[in-house]
Amino acid sequence: MEAVVTLPFAQVHVRHGRLSIDNLVLDDEVLVRLAGEATDPVKLVGDAMAIGARVLDREQTAVHADYVKAELERVGRDVDAAFTDKARVVAEHFGRKVDEVFAPDAGVLSRALERHFSDDSSAAVQHRVRAVMEEVMGRSREELVRQFSSAEGSNPLAGFQRAAVESIQGAAAQQHTHLREMNATLETLRRDLVELRAEKDRLQQVAAEVERGTAKGRTFEEEVHEAIDRLALPQGDTCEAVGDLKEATGKKGDVVVAVGACGGPSQGRIVFEAKNRRLARPRALEELDGAMAERNADFGVLVVASEEQVPARMLALREYNGDKLVVAYDPEEEGSPLALQVAYALARARVLMARGDGDGIDPAAVRDTAERAVNAMEDVRRVKQQLTGAKTQIDKAAEIVEAMAGRVRGHLDEIRVLLEAPGAPGAAAPP
Missing domain, CATH: 3.40.1350 (Trna Endonuclease; Chain: A, domain 1)
Structure with a gap:
């Protein structure tokens, strides 16, 4: 059986989501003390490593965040400085361009406006528009004069002109006739007025005589x-x-x-x-x-x-x-x-x-008779008014009859004239 060789250094392996540590010796006093006091040293060591790992992770994250923040601040300062310089350059460039375009005296826009709208410029817009309008209006006037001065059918007012001239001439002749008739009428009225004035003076004299004193x-x-x-x-x-x-x-x-x-x-x-x-x-x-x-x-x-x-x-x-x-x-x-x-x-x-x-006079009888006489007189007055109205109507009817008779006599005269006209049947031959 082969003996286990103990490596002189610790080995840490991560496999399948798990951490494996070989030959790891820790000399942390707190960890040693806690492991000695714990009933399950393995679990304690695992918890300590897990807690330490989380603490280390947070510390590294904070370090990274500070680094990133510092880098961002540095980059922001650099960008701000660069943008400020660039903006100043751009603003100066645009300022020069705006001055070139909008300068009051030497600006491009001022010169263009002066050239196109000044009264002293021959190329001004208003001069060109005026010239075009004068040309168009001149041609229009010539065409209108040529069209309306023609007596041919192309003139839309030719018929109206002829009718107007004929109407004016007829009206002038008729007015001349009416004026002659009016002059004759005025002369007659003048004579009548003179006669009426004389009659009025005579009547005024008579009235004055009537109004004067006992006369x-x-x-x-x-x-x-x-x-x-x-x-x-x-x-x-x-x-x-x-x-x-x-x-x-x-x-x-x-x-x-x-x-x-x-x-x-x-x-x-x-x-x-x-x-x-x-x-x-x-x-x-x-x-x-x-x-x-x-x-x-x-x-x-x-x-x-x-x-x-x-x-x-x-x-x-x-x-x-x-x-x-x-x-x-x-x-x-x-x-x-x-x-x-x-x-x-x-x-x-x-x-x-x-x-x-009048002792023998009966006042009551006299009064009664007088009242009857007055009433009878009122009847007489009423009948007279009625007779006057009837007479007026009769006079009007007589006037109407006379007018009708006059019209009949006029028709008879017309018939006589027609019968005596030359060429009429039965007309007498001229001598």
């Missing part, structure tokens, strides 16, 4: 006096025109009737105020009061020339204040004296009843 309404006053005189005489009353006779305070009152004065003393006085214009209600009452006071009358009657001249808010043949009334009398209207006759009768009855001289 105011003289014609109408005279007609009222004549109508009242015809009503007063058959009843034994006297009628006197007093428009020109001045009393103590004035000349108000145009006609004064003395009731019963033909056969004895007067039993009362009635004053008539004739107005050929419309008065306001207060003015009308004031005129009647003044006339009654100046003429010492018991009753006042305002006589106006038409229904339209009855004062506002007053009615014809309606008593006011028991001693006044208004009546419309148109001398040219048929039946108008009837209203004046009713007013005269009402005023005369009121005077007689107020004086008490």
Whole structure:
């Protein structure tokens, strides 16, 4: 049997993930002490080696990390220095290039802008654009002038021009004709205007004469006096025109009737105020009061020339204040004296009843009869209005018939002219 040879050095082998150590002698005091005290020295030695291996591994890792960190710091410093130098060089290079391009006076960009956009440069963009536009516009104007000045069919406005010229010439001729007609019309209107002005002056003179003093309404006053005189005489009353006779305070009152004065003393006085214009209600009452006071009358009657001249808010043949009334009398209207006759009768009855001289008079019967007379007069007025409207319609119908007859006569004249035209059948041969 061969003897085991003990090697003088330790052998460490790693096989299949396991560590094998031969002839290993350790003289660590702590390890020797712990192994001597341990019940299983082999396990203790294995644990100690495992723990020591881990400690060594961590120490080596830390050493490696410090080394790597130091190397990285060194490399970073080197790179930083190199980058700083390179960046400075690049910045200086770009600064020079920027100065070359953007320098205010000698820069490439400034020179290019000066060359392409300066007003002093012949190659400036605006000059070239202006030249191109002038050339294009000149050609366009020439083409337009050539196209629109042509009278041929190539000119799109040739027909319009001819039509416009013809229309303008026709309008000028028509306007000339109209001007001649207008001049003739204006001459006629001028003559009519002269005549109207003369007529207006004459009417103004007449109106001024009417408005002046006691001559105011003289014609109408005279007609009222004549109508009242015809009503007063058959009843034994006297009628006197007093428009020109001045009393103590004035000349108000145009006609004064003395009731019963033909056969004895007067039993009362009635004053008539004739107005050929419309008065306001207060003015009308004031005129009647003044006339009654100046003429010492018991009753006042305002006589106006038409229904339209009855004062506002007053009615014809309606008593006011028991001693006044208004009546419309148109001398040219048929039946108008009837209203004046009713007013005269009402005023005369009121005077007689107020004086008490009519003892045999039945006031109620007189009042009732007067009311019936006024109502009948209202019916007369209403019928007259209806007759006036009917007459107006009849006049219009007559005008329409006359116009139709005129058209018929015109057609007959046209037929006669057609029959007498040369070449018409039956026309007389020329001499």
